[in-house]
Amino acid sequence: MAMMTVIEAVREAMREEMQRDASVFVLGEDVGRRGGVFLATQGFIDEFGEERVIDTPLAEAAIAGVAVGAAMSGMRPIAEVQFGDFVFPVFNQIVGEAARIRYGTKGKISVPMVLRIPYGGHIRGGLFHSQSPEAYFAHTPGLQVLCPATPYDAKGLLKAAIRSNDPVVFLEHKRTYRAVRGEVPDGDYVVPIGVADIKRYGDAATIITYGLTMHYSLQAAEVLAAEGIEIEVIDLRTVSPIDRDTVLESVRKTNRVLVVHEDNIALGVGAEVSALIAEHAFGNLDAPVMRVAGPDIPAMPFAPTLEAAYMPTADKIEAGLRRLLEY
């Protein structure tokens, strides 16, 4: 066991997979000598050479599209987009193409690629360095969308993603990169795609969340625990396809659900969670499924005061829990 940060876990996962499998390579802006703007690939160019650590031109559509083409031919590219806000140029290739290639060739071609995206706010990123783009991808059949919150999950899920024979959108919350440390086992392990994790057990209500707000949710749960109220916290980890079983089982136990995410509320991942619960656990609910999420404004303003107004922090989650419990 070693203590490491999320960015270290990400780096370790890629390094080990590149050591293990010669078909794995990374491409993106500044991934070479610079080691990526967040240093996810620090040292890689020395270890694996320029051929497998490709500094690309500043062109996200090509990064994604070239990765798709290489993956179609059997390589396992890991493409990096520098910030979640710069991800829209890849939509044509990822949402329009990668997601449909297996289906559109009736299974003859697969796209075993990973698109890594540092995302999310509460880092003074302002309007164009704070985006949470997961819902766009989660609406797209054919994509697997992962949002790990801890170093353990980051490493294990990234390994699973690299080994998956289908495209993965891998979202790494920027604020967790250095702020979140945790234990990571020595040696090889994977965290299965599509399986949620109960990060805290409780019976009074269930929070369903992922990413940075998973940590804020745990903080809010601690506050209520001090009052003897035990909240269950489910970390989705994979936001598409959603792990219905884990979610529904918890709902049947606690009968109250708060969905929490940083992305804006309208058609955020929480909408699908709420709709699924409505469909499959209607009879188990003692209160409406409530949502605490970013407001429906473009994420997220730069000034610290404005950013704080946007961000679903522990106190807002706590307030949401109290509303839910009082219903």
Add this chain to the structure above:
Amino acid sequence: MAMMTVIEAVREAMREEMQRDASVFVLGEDVGRRGGVFLATQGFIDEFGEERVIDTPLAEAAIAGVAVGAAMSGMRPIAEVQFGDFVFPVFNQIVGEAARIRYGTKGKISVPMVLRIPYGGHIRGGLFHSQSPEAYFAHTPGLQVLCPATPYDAKGLLKAAIRSNDPVVFLEHKRTYRAVRGEVPDGDYVVPIGVADIKRYGDAATIITYGLTMHYSLQAAEVLAAEGIEIEVIDLRTVSPIDRDTVLESVRKTNRVLVVHEDNIALGVGAEVSALIAEHAFGNLDAPVMRVAGPDIPAMPFAPTLEAAYMPTADKIEAGLRRLLEY
């Protein structure tokens, strides 16, 4: 009053607005001499000249981005994307830029543009000519997303869209273009953005839908009406922002809701409708909010047998209603 098709209504709306306001112009591929591939701008180049009816290079990002720039400077461009499936290249400009410009300049610049997108399937369009992209836009604060189903709504909403000072994504279902005829009043009128329309009154259950499946929903409602079961059919018309009042009022009356759309189910517009109802009308529900929608496969296969398997048609909606009523 005149009887016309949806495509005629679209054409009339644009023509009248271009006659009324010199700042309105159209741009897109083949909109000139060809009159657009669906003939939405037929005759425009003769009436308004090449300057206001601009045949562009085959470059959707530029079409959208140039429209954004022109709109920022006070023009009212109507940009056309030929098919909903080719819309991903505009995401950077529409989702990333147009949606945030008012917010990011604190109201100093607005983007009064309309992006017209023929969309949807059941026309033998296959995997890349059948897409329903509305949910991506509906997840984006700052965009108004309209999906008219009838000639009346198409004309009135398009006029409202052109006059709006904020960007509008205007989705026209391709199958309705020639298949749906209806009465359209003579002279000028607008249908307000953000207001749903009850297309059929009933008390047994509410269908919430829009676009082509609005017509299929009415067909299903007719079948049940023959058995004395009256279904209310709400046509959202604007899928973002959603008209909560109309939706919630109907739920309070019928206590049962079926959401119907052609787009795939996961994080489709129906998810947000379901989540809103859960939040605001929990106590009014006698049954879970159910969804009839496209399956979570890339929309939609080409062979007629496969297309039929995808499509939420009247019989599938009828079956959904019966499930809902039996709960």
Add this chain to the structure above:
Amino acid sequence: MTQNLENLPKGLNPEDLVDIYAKMVLIRTLDERIWAMNRQGKAAIVASSQGHEAAQLASVWALRHHSEDYFCFTYYRDLAVTVAQGLTPTETLLGFLAKEGEPMSGARQFPQHGAILDKKVINISNVVSTHIPHAVGWALAAKMRGDKTVVAAYMGDGATSQGEVHEAMNFASVLKLPVVFIVENNKYAISVPQHKQMNVKQISSRAAGYGMTGVTVDGTDVIASYEACAEAVERAARGKGPSLVELEVERYLPHTSDDDDSVYRAKAEIDEARKRDPLVKLKDLLASAGLMTDERDVELRESARREIDAATDAAEAAPFPSDRDVLEHVFEEVR
């Protein structure tokens, strides 16, 4: 004619020209049949290759003769490439009729879309130009693995306006990847004529801005097309990076069967273009070299018609695909 048969480009023999002509006859016959079946309401959508055949076939022969291995990323108008690569007329027609057994996508996609890996053809998408980065990625993978594949990326003139083409060409040139970008310039993107698409006469003028070689030749001339493609294929094969080959062709029919070109294109222009018909030009060339007679030509056409008739019957007799697997192949495992 730019060349006589004494002076053919390296790698191209007179027999190749005879073979190419025979293929061209077959493909034209097939193309005409498909168009007719659309007018009969049997084929939902068709984009004709008529006028592009010489360019397409020359490129395939150049790939065969000048690379150790190759792969084709085609677009919807490349019927001559797919057939030359081995898609049979029956398989082709199964695609146009969306029937069971269609080999590229199982009739999930428009005709000519999907993949036939054993025949080295991929055409995933209807979204114009999205395949150009794929082709570059395929070439990158080949280079990384050290195999000798040269990748041909086909596109129309209209496609070159797309940002992804710019990004992909630049990317390929920076990494010196074995790609040949083949532009079939028929001077129209649906209804939009070249001068409204770009302010240049030659699309190959873009190549210099990427540091690669660009050339424009008469794409109705098999020999000129072969020569230009062969040089580009050799450059790619020798590790000298990508090239841009612009082949000036003609589009004789409307953009697709859904289009009506009479509203934007003068009949006189099409009549003029017919004078460059690649089929006629190649036949005349072969005849003047004593390699083709009218009798042999009639034989070829009749044998083609018989083959297409049989394929038509087979395709019409086939059922539509069963909908049982419509939920399959979203992911490796059904979820």
Add this chain to the structure above:
Amino acid sequence: MTQNLENLPKGLNPEDLVDIYAKMVLIRTLDERIWAMNRQGKAAIVASSQGHEAAQLASVWALRHHSEDYFCFTYYRDLAVTVAQGLTPTETLLGFLAKEGEPMSGARQFPQHGAILDKKVINISNVVSTHIPHAVGWALAAKMRGDKTVVAAYMGDGATSQGEVHEAMNFASVLKLPVVFIVENNKYAISVPQHKQMNVKQISSRAAGYGMTGVTVDGTDVIASYEACAEAVERAARGKGPSLVELEVERYLPHTSDDDDSVYRAKAEIDEARKRDPLVKLKDLLASAGLMTDERDVELRESARREIDAATDAAEAAPFPSDRDVLEHVFEEVR
């Protein structure tokens, strides 16, 4: 120096050069202050203009002297453009400190982002190159309205790899729009050197592929930069369409305050680049022409320092914006 003061390009007078020098001193002082405030933890993020000033200021003077009206679509490194256009040092610093009263976005955005319409500057987005189509659209609108605006679209070398730049340049050239594409080529996109971004030495080599004029000049040389920009502005103003002006500049500091350039850039390279410092070059030129003395230079620097000191105090004293309006301006009306 490429020119002496007897032979200045049309429209540029010796007094202009003195004015430009004074602005340059002010802007360099301001830029250094901002960087220092980042290191003190006060300014969250900074992209320095140091090394780009001559290019930026020359372009502004060319726009002023050779168009009836103009508009600037800038990018994050264009501090000299925004200040030359009238953004005061205090306003600038309010932006870097994200304080109330920040005029471009109300501190919703990174510094230098948003709009100051009365000062003819828009810089909406941090997403590289998205503003290039906007600039083209603004020019289209100007042309449609018949006003005489010339639009300057600023970008870095890295930005030119984006598909949207290709699409926008092509679009502008087809419609002969009054745009000047100004590429500030500092040979790096963050850490990626030019040869990994493109396989050409001169980005202006792309212009021919769009049918427009392209030119590359020394962007640390005010006079050469002015001349190249002036010609492009005049072409645009005369309805002759867009041009691409590549200004070869230097980046003296890391990409932004978040970057560490020592891992990818040799110190010797930066030392070498310092020899082309536009500030030093212009001072030497003016001195040799008798238009600048060391005393006057010291005066300029001290007055700049005083102005920036006062601005710093004012900006530091300002409060952060209140969060009351955080939900406003999503749409025209709050919904």
